[in-house]
Every structure is written in structure tokens, then in C-alpha cells.
């Protein structure tokens with residue numbers, strides 16, 4: 001468990017804005033040194049300058065999270081400049097909200113799995129060895145409330161990746177506990193960010209600034225939670241080694257509803273099994 005974050009090196013993907021930048025602010029305030037990674041170097045440069053102005057030790061790194069060799073290069077650069085990474089935040093992702101399954105091409109599906117889910121594997125694969133060598137650490141994977149409650153129409157590829165991140169995180173946590181490496185999975189609801197805009201590239205829509213009224217079904221509403229508040233929750237979860245990081249309690253009933261459906265399926269299974277174990281005589285007796 002990393003209680004004192006002073007001097008700890010934290011690596012955050014998708015950190016040019018939104019939740020990634022919110023986490024960077026919160027970790028920096030806790031005294032950590034921050035490597036901020038993103039594909040969008042222009043916005044990342046502005047974010048890094050802002051963090052530096054606030055007194056943070058920060059290193060901006062260009063990284064496409066789908067590019068495995070680039071992960072290795074980024075890790076080497078960070079280790080040489082800031083020191084060994086002890087906290088990894090796999091946060092970069094894209095939204096597919098608004099796309100019906102029939103509109104999704106196989107190529108689009110593959111790209112979304114690559115950016116949202118394979119990227120988490122890439123990050124862990126890259127940093128696990130150095131983290132073990134450093135004597136432990138912590139991994140934070142950004143899923144979504146969409147990774148805990150299914151059944152949202154026009155969100156299927158996104159939900160598949162975000163459910164995948166929850167499963168990956170739960171498995172990793174069980175496997176890495178003995179190595180002194182904690183794992184948390186962040187499952188936010190609506191957070192103020194540019195997700196509706198940064199997801200346009202993968203959807204083949206030009207990345208142009210548009211009026212906030214044109215959300216194009218791509219999340220995230222400007223009325224969402226302040227990403228810095230999300231960052232504070234993440235820092236707290238790392239300190240306490242919490243598995244699930246929930247920021248939007250208003251979604252409780254949706255998650256309960258999903259679990260009730262699962263429990264009802266278990267009830268049906270128990271009833272069916274006890275019926276099939278009855279002998280023919282028992283079945284015909286009144």
C-alpha cells in the first residue's frame with residue numbers, strides 16, 4: 001500500500017484533459033512526480049504547463065496506448081527522467097455512445113477493443129516487471145459505470161471493453177496482492193471532459209471544435225462531475241488500496257437491478273436442478 005505519495009512516480013495515460021488531468025492534479029498535490037501521456041501532444045503540452053505552474057514535477061510523454069513498442073520507449077524515458085514508476089493509471093479511452101450495433105464495422109470494433117481494453121494489457125505488461133523490481137506499486141484502470149451495468153442501448157462496444165477492464169482488474173488484484181501491487185478500477189458516471197470530441201477521430205468524424213449543444217451522443221456532458229474531484233477519489237483509493245472506485249452513487253439502483261437479475265437466474269437454476277434430481281416416483285406423487 002502506498003500511503004505517502006511524496007516523490008512517487010505516477011504514469012497516467014489519456015492525461016491531456018478530463019479525468020486523466022484531474023488525476024494528475026490530485027496526485028501532484030499529494031507530492032507525486034507525474035508522467036502524463038497522451039496521443040494529443042498539443043493539448044498535453046498545455047496540461048503539463050498548467051501542472052508545472054502549480055508546482056508539480058511533470059514529464060509529458062507522447063504515447064499511443066495501442067502501440068506496444070511505444071510503451072517500452074515511454075517507460076524508459078520516464079524511468080531515466082523521473083525514476084521507476086510505482087503508480088500506473090491506464091485511463092485513455094474512447095466512447096462509442098450513440099452507435100447501434102448494425103452500424104459498427106469489424107474494423108471499428110477492433111480499434112475500440114485496442115484503445116480501450118488492449119491498452120490496459122499493454123500498460124500492465126510494460127510496467128509490471130519494473131514495479132515488482134521496485135518492491136510494489138499500484139495500478140488504476142479506468143472503466144466506467146458502463147462496465148458495471150449493462151443493457152444500455154447504443155453503447156455495446158464501449159460496455160464490452162469497460163466490463164472487460166473490470167474483469168481484468170479483479171483478476172490482476174488477486175494475482176498481484178502477494179507482490180505488494182494494489183489494483184483499483186475506476187467506474188465513473190458522467191464526468192466533465194472532452195470525450196465527446198476526442199472520440200471523433202476513431203469514428204472517422206473530423207476533430208473540430210463544435211458548440212457544446214452538439215454532443216453527437218458521444219458523452220461527456222459539460223454538466224458532469226469535475227474531473228479533479230474524480231482524481232481526489234482515485235488518490236484516496238490508492239492510499240487505501242480500494243478495488244472499486246465509485247464516484248456516482250446515483251447509479252446504485254442500476255447496478256442492484258443487474259445483480260437482482262443475476263440472482264433470479266441462480267434461483268431458476270436451483271429450482272431446475274432440484275426438479276431434475278427428483279425420481280420419476282417423486283415427480284408423479286402428489
Ligand SMILES: NC(=O)c1ccc[n+]([C@@H]2O[C@H](COP(=O)([O-])OP(=O)(O)OC[C@H]3O[C@@H](n4cnc5c(N)ncnc54)[C@H](O)[C@@H]3O)[C@@H](O)[C@H]2O)c1
Nearest residue numbers: 014017018019039064065093144190191193194195198220
Ligand atoms: N467522461 C465521462 O463521463 C466518463 C465516464 C466513465 C468513464 N470515462 C472514461 O474515462 C477515461 C478518460 O476519458 P475522459 O472522459 O476524461 O475524456 P478525455 O477525452 O478528456 O480524455 C481521454 C484522453 O485519451 C486520449 N486518447 C485517446 N486515444 C488515445 C490513444 N490511442 N493513445 C493515447 N491517448 C489516447 C485523448 O487524446 C484524451 O486526451 C476514458 O477511458 C473514458 O472511457 C469517462
